[in-house]
Amino acid sequence: MIRIGIVGLGKMGLSHLAMFKAHPDVDLAGVCDSSGYVLDVLGKYTGVPTYKDYGEMIRRTDLDAVVIATPSHLHAAMVRTALEAGLHVFCEKPFCLNDADGEALTKLAADRGLVTQVGYHNRYVGSFGEVKRLLELGAIGEVTHGLAEAYGPVVLKPKGGTWRSKKSAGGGCLYDYAAHPIDLVTWYLGAPDGVSGSRLNSIFSAEIDDEVTTSIQYPGDSTVQVSVNWSDESQRKMTTRLTLWGTTGRIFVDRQEIHVYLRDTATVPEGYRVGWNVKYTTELTEPVWYYLRGEEYSAQVADFVTRVAEGRQEGTNTFATAARTDKVLSLIARDAASPGGLSFDDGAPERDGTPLPGRAPAGSAEKRPLWRRRRPLVGQGGGR
Amino acid sequence: MQRLLFGDNQFFGVNHMSEEKARAQAMRFQDLDAVMEVLDAAYDEGVRTFMCTTHDRVAEICDRVRANPQRYAGQEFFPCMPYAHKYANAMTEDGPLGAIRRFLPDEGFLNAAVRGGKSLAGKDIEGIVTLLVDAEMTMFRGLRAPVIFLQNVVVDLLLGLGFDEAFRIFADHIHSRYQAEPGFITMNLPRLLDSLDRVGVENPVVCSNINKLGFRMSGGLEEYARVLEERQFRSIAMSVFASGAIPPREAIEWVCAQPNLESIVFGASSRRNIASTRELVDEFWPAARPVHNATSA
Numbered sequence: 001m002i003r004i005g006i007v008g009l010g011k012m013g014l015s016h017l018a019m020f021k022a023h024p025d026v027d028l029a030g031v032c033d034s035s036g037y038v039l040d041v042l043g044k045y046t047g048v049p050t051y052k053d054y055g056e057m058i059r060r061t062d063l064d065a066v067v068i069a070t071p072s073h074l075h076a077a078m079v080r081t082a083l084e085a086g087l088h089v090f091c092e093k094p095f096c097l098n099d100a101d102g103e104a105l106t107k108l109a110a111d112r113g114l115v116t117q118v119g120y121h122n123r124y125v126g127s128f129g130e131v132k133r134l135l136e137l138g139a140i141g142e143v144t145h146g147l148a149e150a151y152g153p154v155v156l157k158p159k160g161g162t163w164r165s166k167k168s169a170g171g172g173c174l175y176d177y178a179a180h181p182i183d184l185v186t187w188y189l190g191a192p193d194g195v196s197g198s199r200l201n202s203i204f205s206a207e208i209d210d211e212v213t214t215s216i217q218y219p220g221d222s223t224v225q226v227s228v229n230w231s232d233e234s235q236r237k238m239t240t241r242l243t244l245w246g247t248t249g250r251i252f253v254d255r256q257e258i259h260v261y262l263r264d265t266a267t268v269p270e271g272y273r274v275g276w277n278v279k280y281t282t283e284l285t286e287p288v289w290y291y292l293r294g295e296e297y298s299a300q301v302a303d304f305v306t307r308v309a310e311g312r313q314e315g316t317n318t319f320a321t322a323a324r325t326d327k328v329l330s331l332i333a334r335d336a337a338s339p340g341g342l343s344f345d346d347g348a349p350e351r352d353g354t355p356l357p358g359r360a361p362a363g364s365a366e367k368r369p370l371w372r373r374r375r376p377l378v379g380q381g382g383g384r
Numbered sequence: 385m386q387r388l389l390f391g392d393n394q395f396f397g398v399n400h401m402s403e404e405k406a407r408a409q410a411m412r413f414q415d416l417d418a419v420m421e422v423l424d425a426a427y428d429e430g431v432r433t434f435m436c437t438t439h440d441r442v443a444e445i446c447d448r449v450r451a452n453p454q455r456y457a458g459q460e461f462f463p464c465m466p467y468a469h470k471y472a473n474a475m476t477e478d479g480p481l482g483a484i485r486r487f488l489p490d491e492g493f494l495n496a497a498v499r500g501g502k503s504l505a506g507k508d509i510e511g512i513v514t515l516l517v518d519a520e521m522t523m524f525r526g527l528r529a530p531v532i533f534l535q536n537v538v539v540d541l542l543l544g545l546g547f548d549e550a551f552r553i554f555a556d557h558i559h560s561r562y563q564a565e566p567g568f569i570t571m572n573l574p575r576l577l578d579s580l581d582r583v584g585v586e587n588p589v590v591c592s593n594i595n596k597l598g599f600r601m602s603g604g605l606e607e608y609a610r611v612l613e614e615r616q617f618r619s620i621a622m623s624v625f626a627s628g629a630i631p632p633r634e635a636i637e638w639v640c641a642q643p644n645l646e647s648i649v650f651g652a653s654s655r656r657n658i659a660s661t662r663e664l665v666d667e668f669w670p671a672a673r674p675v676h677n678a679t680s681a
Contacts, residue, residue, distance in 0.1 A: 018544025291571035
């Protein structure tokens with residue numbers, strides 16, 4: 001049996017509690033929350049040991065692992081406390097709001113041989129996993145362009161009552177929502193060169209962003225456009241979808257289905273054909289031992305439990321992969337805060353011999369479009 | 385219970401197969417008239433139980449039915465509560481307690497304040513649960529609602545948490561206040577039956593996915609087959625087509641062969657589809673087949 005403690009009983013924490021508690025190999029040894037109400041109700045009706053103080057839970061309970069589902073700005077310190085106590089850690093996404101914390105904690109966990117995982121559950125969705133498999137098989141060749149989208153009805157009025165509407169606590173569409181499609185992008189395509197053209201717009205919120213757009217840059221002028229809006233009530237619930245164009249095909253995917261078009265030059269994987277291929281969640285999803293809100297949530301819990309039992313540090317979704325996603329998020333935030341781009345009023349097309357953006361004449365030494373020259377890329381290595 | 389119950393996913397843009405199809409349905413059923421046309425078709429095909437969430441738009445359907453008692457003389461509702469997305473979104477905005485407060489009923493304010501306030505203070509969930517149920521049930525006032533369900537997200541959350549007591553509180557309240565049968569929707573049928581047993585909810589109405597593929601049947605096909613054969617409960621099958629992955633004829637033939645099934649809930653967007661499902665059920669599920677644990681609803 002793996003002895004697990006959970007801290008933070010909001011929406012994700014309660015859902016994790018139900019799934020870990022239902023797992024046959026887990027002994028739910030403690031839950032912790034700063035607000036007494038939910039904690040007391042749980043203690044009274046389910047008998048699970050409760051703690052108001054995180055440090056006390058770690059000291060007084062003989063744990064193998066903790067699940068951290070507190071507001072994002074509390075993650076780093078709580079993860080450190082757990083790692084220093086020798087505990088394996090499952091942390092909700094986003095992992096850390098500060099890149100340096102993410103790197104340090106990744107190293108600390110690796111040095112101590114501890115198992116880490118971050119709750120980017122989309123990596124456990126059958127259809128999204130199928131895309132990863134297809135890309136690794138080279139089915140659509142080299143990816144030249146992508147579009148990563150997420151829309152949903154989360155913030156539809158100016159004031160919210162929780163940490164999610166506070167910038168300092170890690171609230172906002174970028175860290176809370178855009179993080180999901182962007183994590184899929186880094187899963188599929190690895191760490192990017194940088195980002196540009198980022199915008200964080202408010203639609204309803206006073207303090208935080210409700211809409212995120214950016215362009216993630218990959219080598220060879222390959223880009224992924226990101227379009228995310230959590231104030232979109234035309235969607236019944238969150239939809240996350242990606243489209244990837246490659247040299248030998250195209251993939252569209254959301255959590256329910258995958259549409260793959262393969263050119264006749266493609267290396268066609270088994271079970272696929274040249275032309276259109278459509279597969280649904282019903283054939284791409286493995287059954288789970290307990291279902292609450294999508295197989296992926298149960299599957300990520302099961303994976304963590306198995307990895308802890310085996311002491312297996314490598315995994316689909318570790319501190320290292322999440323820190324990479326965090327870093328893209330912080331680049332987007334920095335890029336959005338900097339002025340840039342070309343002004344419409346600046347346009348004096350070709351009068352002085354300067355070619356229009358993106359229209360460099362063949363053979364021109366000027367390969368990069370004008371807007372990129374004038375506005376340096378916010379990159380992984382460089383600051384501004 | 386009727387053998388065929390009419391579900392409401394198609395009206396509210398819920399489609400477990402395709403977001404695109406879901407959106408097309410949301411557009412088509414934007415106007416209540418389009419919804420009523422399909423409900424009327426179901427009624428005229430003899431499918432007169434509407435198993436529906438407590439979505440705001442169901443309140444409008446209820447108004448139409450109340451306004452025309454002759455047309456809908458045989459109409460029954462099986463309300464399923466709560467409409468989970470409104471709570472999930474409210475929880476993101478206001479936290480768990482804020483979400484509960486937001487949905488406490490306006491009517492009977494004094495009663496609500498006393499029941500709710502005392503419960504909040506005493507960490508006694510009975511008051512809260514019954515208040516939330518009453519809030520959700522107001523839209524069905526004056527209509528027949530012989531079975532009232534707790535939705536699967538809530539059932540399965542409570543099940544995972546080990547909060548079995550809530551099932552008993554819900555069941556008792558449905559019996560005493562509404563003289564109706566409590567129903568439970570779940571994706572974890574075998575596990576739920578154990579929990580209901582533990583808190584003494586007897587012969588419960590339980591609706592779960594039952595399909596040839598084993599899609600979203602946690603515990604597995606074999607275990608489902610065993611509990612259908614051995615356990616005392618009133619079973620309703622949903623997702624019998626596994627979101628369209630199983631051809632209709634094959635799906636209905638298989639599900640009708642399962643032991644001790646009382647009803648099938650299905651969704652459809654046209655009279656033709658309703659009629660063809662009914663015909664398949666008539667073919668594969670002869671009327672006289674005995675159900676060992678049936679009682680009338």
